[in-house]
Amino acid sequence: MIGASQPTYAVEGRGLVKTFGDFRAVDGIDVAVPAGSIYGILGPNGAGKTTMLRTLLGIIDPDEGHRSLLGDPAPLRQARNVGYLPEERGLYPSMKAFEAVAFMGALRGLPLRIGRERARAMLADYGMGASAEKPIRQLSKGMAQTVQLFGTIVHEPRLIVLDEPFSGLDAFNQGKLEVLIRDQARRGVTVLFSTHVIAHAERLCERVAIVAGGRVRFEGTVDDARNRLRPQVRLRTRASDGGWRRALPAETLAEDGTWHFPLPQEGIEPLLRALLDGNAGIESLSIERPGLHDAFVAIAGEAAARQMQDDQQREEAA
Structure with a gap:
């Protein structure tokens, strides 16, 4: 387990600005990632997620603002305590899988002998033991990406930063990656990842930044994001008309014999009473809490949500 001496926030950025020529890639960003949490940066491609991560990690310097990494205002001093998987993957194609994992750990100060032992164990636990001796060029895209992920965590960092880690993985391997992320968090490791797929953030994250x-x-x-929207009520009645209809909220819509409306501020009980007293004949009634997708649309807008969907479709078709 990670020691109790780590700071309250593993990553902090205040007023971060980064421009490239006339383009403002990061525009006054504030973010605070609690230590030991799974934190997602959610937004479409081109939203500034990668620049934001690289600025927080110290790979590039901001034009304005302040950041700290594991309590250190000089992020690069904490490099050995960080595992970073960039969006652009890169491995030596002739290097054996277990050697690639050990090599990446050695770059963070892990002795090669220990790295090789851990690499073989990690690959075996992940069902890739038979591929440990294979060169990277002989592995599938998903397997090579898994090797690079193991190289990111083999030195047992306190903070793991993953830029679009699910990109290129099939559904099976995406599920295995989600398990791995949860396992790291249970050890007390902070996991910060970016994604344009809302479902991953909704399943994994305690906190998110929508960018x-x-x-x-x-x-x-x-x-908190989901609670910005009122729950939605779906109601089916045997009767189609009557005095009870006056009790339905003004925003009510009818579709295929079902009434749709936001949950009234006063709750469902007064409406239920009116429906029963008016002999509406309730066939079904459900209250559905908004999902993170609904919240994203409300917060970032329809255009950003459509772009996220397009990003995902292009990735699946590739």
């Missing part, structure tokens, strides 16, 4: 146009449009818990 669009280089700005953080929302930062907080997934529940």
Whole structure:
């Protein structure tokens, strides 16, 4: 387990700005990643996620603002305590899989002997033991990406930063990666990852930053994001008319014999009473809490949500 001496926030950025010529890739971003949490940066491609991560890690310097990594205002001093998987993958094609993992650990100060032992164990546990001796060029894209992921964590960092880690993985390997992320968090490791797939963030994250146009449009818990929208009620009745209809909210829509409307502020009980007293004949009634996708649309807008969907479709078709 990670020791109790780590700071409250593993990663902090305040007022971060980064420009490239006239383009403002990061525009006054504030972010705070609690130590030991799984934290997602959610937004479409081109939203500034990668620049934001690289600025927080110290790979590039901001034009304005301040950042700290594991409590250190000079992020690069903490490099050995960080595992970083960039969006652009890169491995030596002739290197054996287990050697590639050990080599990446050695770059972070892990002795090669220990790295090789850990690499073989990690590959075996992941069902890739038979591929440990194979050169990278003989591995599938997903397997090579898994090797690079293991190289990111083999030195047992306190902070893991993954830039679009699910990109290029099939559904089976995406699920295995989610398990690995949860396992790391249970050890007390902080996991920060970017994604344009809302489902991954909703399943994994305790907190998210929703990013669009280089700005953080929302930062907080997934529940806080979802709670910005009122739950939706779906109601079917045997009767189609009657005095009870006056009790339905003004925003009510009818579709295929079902009434749709936001949950009234006063709750469902007064409406239920009116429906029963008016002999509406309730056939079904459900209250559906908004998902993170609904919250994303409300916060970042329809255009950003459509771009996220297009990004995912292009990736699946590749």
